[in-house]
Amino acid sequence: MGNFTLDTSEPLVLFNKTSRWNPFSMVPGGAAADVVAEGQDNRRNVLSEMDLFSTRNHSHNRVVVKKENFLGNDLDLNTGLNLVTMVSNRSKMGDDISTTGEDQTIDKLKDIQNELERMNIENQRLREMCLQVSNNYNALQTHFVTLMHQQEQEMRNENIQNLDQNANDHLSHDQVSVAVPRQFMELRQSTHDHLISRDSSSEEKTIDRDTKTIAREDTPDSDVWTSNKVPKLVVPENIEHTNDPTMRKVRVSVRARSEAPMISDGCQWRKYGQKMAKGNPCPRAYYRCTMAVGCPVRKQVQRWADDQTILVTTYEGTHNHPLPPAAVAMASTTSAAATMLLSGSTSSVDGFMNSNLLAQAIRPPNIATISASAPFPTITLDLTHPPNSTPIFEGYNNPAASQFAMPLQAFHQGGSGAMVYNQSRFSGLHLSNNELSNQVLQYQQTAPPQHHQSQPHASFGHSLSAATAAITADPNFTAALAAAITSIMGGNGSTISPKNEENNNREMG
DNA sequence: CGCCTTTGACCGGCGC
DNA sequence: GCGCCGGTCAAAGGCG
Numbered sequence: 001m002g003n004f005t006l007d008t009s010e011p012l013v014l015f016n017k018t019s020r021w022n023p024f025s026m027v028p029g030g031a032a033a034d035v036v037a038e039g040q041d042n043r044r045n046v047l048s049e050m051d052l053f054s055t056r057n058h059s060h061n062r063v064v065v066k067k068e069n070f071l072g073n074d075l076d077l078n079t080g081l082n083l084v085t086m087v088s089n090r091s092k093m094g095d096d097i098s099t100t101g102e103d104q105t106i107d108k109l110k111d112i113q114n115e116l117e118r119m120n121i122e123n124q125r126l127r128e129m130c131l132q133v134s135n136n137y138n139a140l141q142t143h144f145v146t147l148m149h150q151q152e153q154e155m156r157n158e159n160i161q162n163l164d165q166n167a168n169d170h171l172s173h174d175q176v177s178v179a180v181p182r183q184f185m186e187l188r189q190s191t192h193d194h195l196i197s198r199d200s201s202s203e204e205k206t207i208d209r210d211t212k213t214i215a216r217e218d219t220p221d222s223d224v225w226t227s228n229k230v231p232k233l234v235v236p237e238n239i240e241h242t243n244d245p246t247m248r249k250v251r252v253s254v255r256a257r258s259e260a261p262m263i264s265d266g267c268q269w270r271k272y273g274q275k276m277a278k279g280n281p282c283p284r285a286y287y288r289c290t291m292a293v294g295c296p297v298r299k300q301v302q303r304w305a306d307d308q309t310i311l312v313t314t315y316e317g318t319h320n321h322p323l324p325p326a327a328v329a330m331a332s333t334t335s336a337a338a339t340m341l342l343s344g345s346t347s348s349v350d351g352f353m354n355s356n357l358l359a360q361a362i363r364p365p366n367i368a369t370i371s372a373s374a375p376f377p378t379i380t381l382d383l384t385h386p387p388n389s390t391p392i393f394e395g396y397n398n399p400a401a402s403q404f405a406m407p408l409q410a411f412h413q414g415g416s417g418a419m420v421y422n423q424s425r426f427s428g429l430h431l432s433n434n435e436l437s438n439q440v441l442q443y444q445q446t447a448p449p450q451h452h453q454s455q456p457h458a459s460f461g462h463s464l465s466a467a468t469a470a471i472t473a474d475p476n477f478t479a480a481l482a483a484a485i486t487s488i489m490g491g492n493g494s495t496i497s498p499k500n501e502e503n504n505n506r507e508m509g
Numbered sequence: 510c511g512c513c514t515t516t517g518a519c520c521g522g523c524g525c
Numbered sequence: 526g527c528g529c530c531g532g533t534c535a536a537a538g539g540c541g
Contacts, residue, residue: 181534235530270512270513270514271513271514271515272514272532272533272534272535273515273516273533273534274514274515274516275530275531275532275533278529279529284531284532286532286533288533290513298532300532335513351526379535510539510541511540511541512539512540512541513538513539513540513541514537514538514539514540515536515537515538515539516535516536516537517536518533518534518536519528519532519533519534519535520531520532520533520534521530521531521532521538521540521541522529522530522539523528523529523531524527524528524529524530525526525527525528525529525534
C-alpha cells in the first residue's frame with residue numbers, strides 16, 4: 001500500500017491507445033536501453049504507472065532496467081548495452097532471426113499491449129473516480145458552509161429583532177439562545193426583574209460578539225491556519241466564538257463504545273491533568289484545546305465505571321478559533337447540543353435545526369441525557385447503541401473516519417435507544433424527544449450526505465462511509481485518497497496516534 | 510527546541 | 526473549621 005504512486009496528473013503517453021507501445025521504436029535511431037536508462041521522465045513515469053498495477057514490488061528507479069531484463073529473459077533477446085548493435089544487425093541480417101521467434105515476440109508484445117490498454121482504461125476509470133469524489137467533496141463543503149452562513153445570518157437577525165422590539169419584554173420561550181446561559185444559571189436566585197435586565201445585557205453581548213466573529217474572519221489571526229500543520233480550516237459559523245465563562249459551564253458528554261483510549265475529534269488537545277474520580281476505578285484525564293492560544297475548550301476523557309469499554313468524553317466551552325474540517329462535525333454537534341440544552345427551544349438553537357420533512361421518520365427513542373443533578377448542566381449523547389451493530393468509528397484506521405462517523409452516529413435513528421430526559425431541577429427547559437429529533441435530523445441534512453448513505457449497507461457500506469468520511473475530512477486530497485483506499489482494503493488501526501495510544505493505554509487501563 | 514505528558518501541589522466549592 | 530472532591534497549575538522530564 002505504502003508503495004503506491006498514483007499520479008494522475010499527466011496522460012500516460014505509452015498507454016495511450018493512439019500510440020502503440022513498441023519497445024523497439026521507443027527511441028528512434030536505436031540506443032533504446034541507454035536513452036531510457038538515462039531517464040526520459042515521461043517514459044519513466046509510464047513505467048512507474050505500470051508498477052501501480054503490478055504485483056511485483058518494483059523500485060521506481062530500477063523499472064527501466066527490469067523491463068529490459070524482462071525482454072531479455074522472456075524473449076531470449078540480448079537487450080543489454082549492445083542493443084543498438086543487435087537491432088541494427090538484425091535489420092541488416094534480415095532473415096537471421098527465425099520467423100517463429102518473431103511470431104512469438106509479436107504475440108507477447110500484443111499481449112503486453114492489451115494488458116497495457118486494460119491498465120490504461122483502469123487508470124482512466126480511477127482518475128474519473130478521483131475527480132468525482134473531489135467534486136462531490138467540494139460541492140458538499142460549499143453546501144455545508146452555505147447552510148452554516150444562512151443559519152448565522154438568521155440568528156443575527158433574530159438577535160437584532162429581539163433587541164429592538166423586546167428590550168423591556170418579559171422573557172419569552174423563544175429567547176435568543178446565547179442570551180439563555182446567564183438566564184439559566186441565575187434561574188434559582190434571580191427575580192423576574194433581574195432576569196429582564198440581565199437578558200438585555202446578554203443580548204447586547206450577543207450582538208457584540210457576532211460583530212467580533214465577523215471581524216475575526218478578516219483578522220490576521222486566521223493566518224495562523226495557513227500553516228502546514230492544518231492545510232485548510234473552516235470557520236464554524238454556527239459555533240459561537242465566546243469566552244463567556246457561563247458558556248463554559250455547559251457540558252456536552254459523548255458516550256461511545258470504543259477500544260481506542262481517546263476518540264479523535266479533529267482538534268489538538270493537550271493533557272493538563274489526570275485525577276482519580278470518586279466512584280470510578282479509571283482515571284479521568286483533562287485536556288485543553290491547543291489549536292489557538294486562549295481557547296477555552298476543555299474536555300475530560302474517562303472510561304465509564306459501569307462498562308469500561310465505554311469511553312465518556314465531556315466537552316466544555318466553545319472554540320474561539322477556526323476549526324479544521326475534521327473538527328467541525330464534532331464541534332457543531334457539541335455546540336448544538338449545548339445550545340439546545342441551554343435554550344430549550346427549537347427556535348433558538350442556532351438556526352441549526354428547523355422543522356423538517358424527515359421529522360416523521362424518526363424512530364424513537366434516541367439517546368440523549370440531560371442532567372441537572374451534575375454541578376453543571378450536562379447533555380449526554382449516548383452513542384453506545386449503534387443502529388447497525390458495530391459502531392462506525394471503531395475498526396477504521398483513519399481518524400477522519402471516526403471524526404465524522406462518531407457525531408453522526410449519534411443522530412442515526414434506527415431505534416438506537418432511549419432518550420433519557422431528566423428535568424429534575426430544570427423547570428426552565430422544555431425539550432421533547434420530537435424537538436431533539438427534529439434538530440438532529442436537520443443536522444443530518446446539513447452534514448455531508450455520504451455519511452448516512454452508507455448506513456444501510458453492511459461491510460462495504462461501512463468501508464465506503466469511512467472512505468468518504470476520510471476524503472471529506474481531509475483537505476489534502478491525496479492523503480484522503482490513500483486513507484480511503486486503506487479503508488476500503490480493510491485496514492485496521494486505532495483512532496489515535498500510536499504514541500497517544502500507548503500513553504493512554506497506560507493511563508486509562 | 511518545542512510540544513507533550515506526568516504528577517504532586519494547590520485552590521475553591523460544598524457538605525458536615 | 527475541616528475534610529472531601531473536582532479541577533487546575535506548573536515543574537520536571539520525555540520525545541521527535
